[in-house]
Amino acid sequence: MGAGASLKARVTVLVHDVSSAQRLIDVAKLAYGLGFTHLVATKVYGAAASSGVPEVTRLALRLGRSFSVLPSVKDAIELFAPDKVVVVSREYGEPVEPWSYAEKLASSQGSVLIVFGGIDAAPGKDVAGLGEAVYPVGTEARLTPVAEAALLLYPLSRILSRETS
Incomplete structure (x- = not known):
């Protein structure tokens, strides 16, 4: 595991x-494929709970991820x-240019939790207000x-990898 991986460990998707x-x-495939090590799912129900969770658990274990x-x-x-908590919400968020925002996140100290909505409607005001x-x-x-x-994690992954090479 290289130094870029240790920086990516600061990010939880x-x-x-x-x-x-x-x-x-x-x-999960996107986050793990870009080198991020931590994935969390909240408010999981339906097919995601019954078949998605076991499949992602298997993938995480196979890749040595959490x-x-x-x-x-x-x-x-x-x-x-x-x-820092970042919530991706078109309805309640401010527009950011992905590469510039990734630079900002990469230069910040400490850990970052990035929240993406799992349904077609973006996270609501209650979730958007958490970060x-x-x-x-x-x-x-x-x-x-x-x-x-993909738009937000790819630049962050590249920048974190570049900072350690």
Whole structure:
């Protein structure tokens, strides 16, 4: 595990309010594939709970990564105690340019929890109010949760990897 991996360990990716097994699996593959080591799912129900959680658990174990399922975002904040919470919400967030925002996050000290919505509606005001609410600039409508995660996590992964090479 290189130094970039240790910086990526400061980042916890959280998917909130997810019922689709495939969406949960896709977010896990994205986060783990970009080198992030911690994934949390909150408010998991339906197919995501019955078949997505076992599949993501298997993937995490195979890759030596962590995966946790918790009741709420508040529980995740309480247990992980991040220094910064970012909530991706088109309805309540401020527009950010993904690469510039990734630079800002990478240069900050401490741990970061990044919350992505797991359903087509973005996280609500109650969740958005738990941290700094943002969304990728230049989008005309809410993207799928996996697309939003890719737009924001890829630059962060590249910058964190670059800082250690």
